[in-house]
Amino acid sequence: MSLSRKYGRTFHYPFSPGTTSDDRFNFNYWNDLARIKKVVHTEKLDGENTCLNQYGVFARSHIAPTRHPWAGYLKERWQLHKNDFKNLEIFGENLYAIHSIQYKNIEAHFYVFAVREMDRWLSWEEVKFYAAVLDFPTVPEIAFTIPKTEEIYKAEVLNIVKQESAFQSIDVQSDQTCTMEGIVSRNTDGFLVNDFKQNVFKYVRKDHVKTDEHWTRNWKRAKLKWEYNVENNRK
Numbered sequence: 001m002s003l004s005r006k007y008g009r010t011f012h013y014p015f016s017p018g019t020t021s022d023d024r025f026n027f028n029y030w031n032d033l034a035r036i037k038k039v040v041h042t043e044k045l046d047g048e049n050t051c052l053n054q055y056g057v058f059a060r061s062h063i064a065p066t067r068h069p070w071a072g073y074l075k076e077r078w079q080l081h082k083n084d085f086k087n088l089e090i091f092g093e094n095l096y097a098i099h100s101i102q103y104k105n106i107e108a109h110f111y112v113f114a115v116r117e118m119d120r121w122l123s124w125e126e127v128k129f130y131a132a133v134l135d136f137p138t139v140p141e142i143a144f145t146i147p148k149t150e151e152i153y154k155a156e157v158l159n160i161v162k163q164e165s166a167f168q169s170i171d172v173q174s175d176q177t178c179t180m181e182g183i184v185s186r187n188t189d190g191f192l193v194n195d196f197k198q199n200v201f202k203y204v205r206k207d208h209v210k211t212d213e214h215w216t217r218n219w220k221r222a223k224l225k226w227e228y229n230v231e232n233n234r235k
Contacts, residue, residue: 002062003055007091007114008196010184015154018182018204032198033147036187040124041157043140043166044182044202045111046101047093052078054086070097070219074110081134088130089116093139097219101181103167107225113139113184116193123190140166142183157183161203179205 011026026032033039048070051058056065057075065075071094091114095106112131115122122130131138142160147153165180182204191199 003064004051004053004058004062004089005193006058006060006062007049007051008193008200010200010202011197013154013157013201013203015158016182016203017206026197026201029201030147030150030153033153033201036147036189036199038188039145039147039185040188041142041145041160041183041185042113042138043142043180044184044204045093045095045103045139045167046099046169046181047095047111048097048099049091050074050094050110051089051091052082053089054082056082068097068216070094070221085130087117090130090134090136091115092136095222097216098172098222100172101165101178102170102172103165103222104170104228105166105168105225106222108137109222109224110136111139112136114186119193121191121193121196121199124186124188126190139184142166144188157185157203161205181205 009024011024011029013029014025014027016025048068049060050066050071051062052074057071057078058064059066059068059071073096074094090112092110092112094110095103096109112127112134115127115130128138142163143156145153145156160183162179164177169178169180170176171178182202185201185203187199
């Protein structure tokens with residue numbers, strides 16, 4: 001039995017090319033968006049989906065707290081706060097271990113993208129509030145939009161995903177600068193957990209995954225921006 005409910009499956013836009021065999025599409029995305037007042041597009045970061053709650057630090061599974069070595073720093077830090085927010089669960093991207101993308105401009109290893117309270121996902125403003133209270137950054141905001149027509153909206157998404165990452169993303173195989181992995185779009189208002197599919201959408205670029213199931217054996221710690229600056233100053 002899980003200690004809490006894990007983060008819901010985020011369905012892809014029908015025009016998102018970077019899907020895997022177990023991904024799902026929301027073919028009714030425009031009907032859902034038409035009922036939303038405002039959407040915020042945020043950068044999809046290439047890390048580990050991680051939850052912080054009163055029971056500890058969890059990776060994708062919520063059966064038991066994670067034992068991954070790259071989550072050790074979060075466990076230590078969260079130990080100081082986990083009893084302060086009994087009904088809140090903080091979800092973020094753990095970038096401590098490098099996956100398919102290496103970021104050269106991150107100032108932290110954990111970026112918050114959602115907060116859940118009981119059976120409700122909090123609004124984006126509330127997410128930013130609690131992240132600030134805990135001194136965590138949020139994932140990069142790219143744009144806010146009011147859905148008007150499907151054609152305009154789709155063109156906006158396709159234009160956004162051509163951009164580089166806010167954190168200077170590098171493809172780990174080619175060691176070349178690459179575009180962002182993708183975006184996650186969400187209703188700026190809060191919504192019920194059971195309505196997640198109708199309020200959160202994603203676009204992922206093609207061939208974004210560069211690692212296999214063995215990457216954990218030789219994983220590397222992601223350097224922070226200041227570490228790159230120190231290295232550059234020494235040259």
